[in-house]
Amino acid sequence: MVNAYRTELDTRPPTAPREHLTSPVTRAVLRIQNGILRATRDFFAARDFVELLPPIIGPVTDPGTRGSKQVDVDFYGNRYKLMTSAILYKQASLLAFDRIFHVAPNVRLEPLETASTSRHLAEFHQIDVEIAGASAQDVQDVLAGLIRHVVGHVVAEQSTELELLGRDTAALTGFVDRPFGRMSHTNAVAALRKLGHAQDPHAEIDWAAEQVLSHEAGAPFFIVDYPKGSRGFYDRESRREPGVLRNFDLIAPEGYGELCSGSEREFEYSRIVSRMRETGENPAKYGWYLRMVREGIPASAGFGLGLERFTRYVAGLPAVWQASAYPKLPGVVSP
Amino acid sequence: MSAASGLRARHFPEAAVRARARTGCAAVFPPDDGYGNTVFGAATAAGADLIDSARLVPPVFTPRRLERLVDLAREPTHHDVVLDTVLGGFSSPLPVYLSAFGSTRVATGDLGLAASRQAGRLGIPMCVGENIVPVNGYRAAAVPSMSLLGRIQAYAAEVGDGGGVVVQQSTEDADAEVWNLVYSDPGARSLLDSGRLAFELKVGQGAKPGLGGMTVLDRAAAARVADQYTVDPLFGADGPRVLRCGSPGTFTAEILRHQVRLMRNNFPRARRWVKLPPARDVRQACAVAWEAGADAVTVDGAEAGTGWAPTGFLDHVGLPLAECLSRIGRQPSCLLASGRMWEGTRVAKCLALGATGVGLGRAALLAVDEDGDDGLVRLVDCLALELRMIISALGKYTVDALDAEDVWFPGA
Numbered sequence: 199m200v201n202a203y204r205t206e207l208d209t210r211p212p213t214a215p216r217e218h219l220t221s222p223v224t225r226a227v228l229r230i231q232n233g234i235l236r237a238t239r240d241f242f243a244a245r246d247f248v249e250l251l252p253p254i255i256g257p258v259t260d261p262g263t264r265g266s267k268q269v270d271v272d273f274y275g276n277r278y279k280l281m282t283s284a285i286l287y288k289q290a291s292l293l294a295f296d297r298i299f300h301v302a303p304n305v306r307l308e309p310l311e312t313a314s315t316s317r318h319l320a321e322f323h324q325i326d327v328e329i330a331g332a333s334a335q336d337v338q339d340v341l342a343g344l345i346r347h348v349v350g351h352v353v354a355e356q357s358t359e360l361e362l363l364g365r366d367t368a369a370l371t372g373f374v375d376r377p378f379g380r381m382s383h384t385n386a387v388a389a390l391r392k393l394g395h396a397q398d399p400h401a402e403i404d405w406a407a408e409q410v411l412s413h414e415a416g417a418p419f420f421i422v423d424y425p426k427g428s429r430g431f432y433d434r435e436s437r438r439e440p441g442v443l444r445n446f447d448l449i450a451p452e453g454y455g456e457l458c459s460g461s462e463r464e465f466e467y468s469r470i471v472s473r474m475r476e477t478g479e480n481p482a483k484y485g486w487y488l489r490m491v492r493e494g495i496p497a498s499a500g501f502g503l504g505l506e507r508f509t510r511y512v513a514g515l516p517a518v519w520q521a522s523a524y525p526k527l528p529g530v531v532s533p
Numbered sequence: 534m535s536a537a538s539g540l541r542a543r544h545f546p547e548a549a550v551r552a553r554a555r556t557g558c559a560a561v562f563p564p565d566d567g568y569g570n571t572v573f574g575a576a577t578a579a580g581a582d583l584i585d586s587a588r589l590v591p592p593v594f595t596p597r598r599l600e601r602l603v604d605l606a607r608e609p610t611h612h613d614v615v616l617d618t619v620l621g622g623f624s625s626p627l628p629v630y631l632s633a634f635g636s637t638r639v640a641t642g643d644l645g646l647a648a649s650r651q652a653g654r655l656g657i658p659m660c661v662g663e664n665i666v667p668v669n670g671y672r673a674a675a676v677p678s679m680s681l682l683g684r685i686q687a688y689a690a691e692v693g694d695g696g697g698v699v700v701q702q703s704t705e706d707a708d709a710e711v712w713n714l715v716y717s718d719p720g721a722r723s724l725l726d727s728g729r730l731a732f733e734l735k736v737g738q739g740a741k742p743g744l745g746g747m748t749v750l751d752r753a754a755a756a757r758v759a760d761q762y763t764v765d766p767l768f769g770a771d772g773p774r775v776l777r778c779g780s781p782g783t784f785t786a787e788i789l790r791h792q793v794r795l796m797r798n799n800f801p802r803a804r805r806w807v808k809l810p811p812a813r814d815v816r817q818a819c820a821v822a823w824e825a826g827a828d829a830v831t832v833d834g835a836e837a838g839t840g841w842a843p844t845g846f847l848d849h850v851g852l853p854l855a856e857c858l859s860r861i862g863r864q865p866s867c868l869l870a871s872g873r874m875w876e877g878t879r880v881a882k883c884l885a886l887g888a889t890g891v892g893l894g895r896a897a898l899l900a901v902d903e904d905g906d907d908g909l910v911r912l913v914d915c916l917a918l919e920l921r922m923i924i925s926a927l928g929k930y931t932v933d934a935l936d937a938e939d940v941w942f943p944g945a
Contacts, residue, residue: 264799308717310722401801427797427798475792476792477795478702478796
């Protein structure tokens with residue numbers, strides 16, 4: 199049965215699951231997402247990664263999420279959190295295996311104004327990767343390889359769905375053979391200021407700015423070396439350039455914006471405690487994590503690639519909620 | 534109190550020594566049965582407060598009165614003084630804001646709500662204190678009016694176009710993610726959308742610089758927060774009350790700088806305030822906070838504070854407000870001061886010494902206790918009238934025109 203009023207790419211969020219799930223558009227998008235996951239697992243299997251099932255709850259979760267609220271769970275009288283990201287567990291996982299990935303569900307109650315950015319969901323998934331002993335450059339290379347592999351797979355295998363969605367595949371295949379560009383945070387701030395955007399040099403590249411840079415780009419590119427004070431305590435601070443983090447975002451072209459954040463990680467106990475204070479955290483809250491770190495964890499680097507955002511980019515969708523079977527927009531009460 | 538032997542020590546604090554010998558560590562603090570109906574803060578002997586002992590001194594020659602005369606085409610009076618001020622990014626009809634009361638039981642319930650409503654009606658900015666969320670709850674408290682959101686909504690229901698709400702967070706509050714709760718709450722959205730929400734990083738406080746928050750809790754309330762705070766059975770192992778201690782939090786210049794930057798990063802639509810204790814390096818701490826992007830820095834003099842503190846701290850620890858202001862000096866950024874504020878002359882002296890505005894703490898609580906509907910409004914009306922008369926007497930007509938030349942210290 200063809201859904202009469204969901205045959206076009208529509209930015210109105212669905213009001214009922216039937217309307218959304220019976221739409222040919224949704225079905226095509228979810229098939230592409232399925233292809234992305236299949237290709238992702240193939241990619242990592244060929245490189246000796248172990249897929250771990252991600253944690254859903256824990257005594258603490260990732261605090262390094264811009265302005266979003268965590269969800270409390272009453273765990274037998276103890277306050278637990280739904281995962282905003284599994285970063286702390288990814289570092290722990292390296293005690294078992296050197297190369298791991300999750301396909302992890304995350305819940306972040308983002309500020310209300312993000313409901314209209316086309317790129318925020320309160321519930322979403324990440325392809326979460328962590329590699330022991332890796333540098334920021336190493337994981338950027340893995341990420342670029344993953345993007346190329348997945349995009350190549352979808353373009354080759356899912357032309358029917360891409361055609362139904364009207365996706366211009368030339369925009370996807372044009373960059374496949376070229377290295378991804380890199381721009382430092384400092385240069386990104388300068389470029390934005392040149393374009394008349396008042397970007398704070400000490401802060402995260404804001405959403406509007408990211409979109410500006412994304413529109414200017416013809417291929418995915420990295421923004422690297424964010425300033426301390428813009429990210430969580432676990433992004434490693436450069437020893438040669440104090441105040442600069444050894445981290446990166448991957449920005450999609452065509453205005454789709456950020457797909458992924460990654461970094462080398464802090465792994466030394468005293469550094470982590472100091473960084474926790476700099477990010478306003480109370481170390482007492484992170485008891486299990488700090489005990490583990492004190493006993494020693496591997497140096498590592500990793501990233502979290504937003505699955506719905508990646509799907510949106512590959513499928514060429516106006517809004518990220520279209521890449522979820524059960525979309526939850528910030529502040530919008532929905533199934 | 535006599536001892537078995539009848540020993541006396543006439544020129545020695547005999548009673549205090551005997552109290553400690555009798556009751557142990559409880560005697561380091563004010564009596565715990567006064568908790569809940571008494572506001573604390575330092576007692577100042579007459580003449581000992583530098584700001585109180587200073588005098589405001591009008592000049593004969595008043596070039597700014599001439600400017601105002603030209604503007605008005607008539608002789609100006611104190612009615613022509615403009616008190617409107619911007620405090621930490623918020624407009625206020627006078628250089629006054631409502632200080633945070635913390636989680637002290639005095640300020641919860643009806644008094645806190647009455648103060649919020651009247652501050653809203655006045656259109657002055659309101660700070661809401663630390664520990665309220667961990668101790669009383671955010672949305673649902675045992676008494677609904679005690680919650681943080683209850684106070685914000687009471688203020689928002691009364692306020693017109695000006696003012697703003699400042700939500701404090703201390704090191705322990707970070708566990709409760711107070712700022713995250715407020716930033717995404719539909720109940721605070723109108724304030725956020727109109728640019729009238731700020732977050733205040735609490736680095737310390739006046740009454741007990743170097744210590745964290747301290748409140749006396751009954752045992753049931755203490756059990757609820759035992760995993761977040763140190764709970765001390767100071768008033769007897771079986772007594773009905775215990776002392777809850779927060780940590781002061783660890784700060785270095787780097788930690789403070791990055792905490793302020795992170796506020797800017799994570800909550801870009803909220804203003805940023807920083808509250809400092811009367812510490813010896815208060816000038817450097819102000820500079821770090823402003824440089825990192827604080828819209829206002831609040832300095833609590835050692836004579837400030839509504840909450841519980843060891844008596845030794847009340848009398849002997851921390852810089853008096855006058856010395857804090859002197860060390861900081863006049864700066865281009867917004868500096869807010871608090872400590873024993875209640876009437877116009879002390880406020881005018883602080884403004885002349887470099888403050889942009891002052892906070893009302895104990896005075897506001899007493900005023901709403903006197904009259905829950907209009908007490909604070911009347912107190913602030915008195916203060917505004919006095920300020921107008923003082924500023925006019927000094928030959929000036931705006932708040933920011935006050936300067937060190939207007940104040941004389943005995944012996945200067």
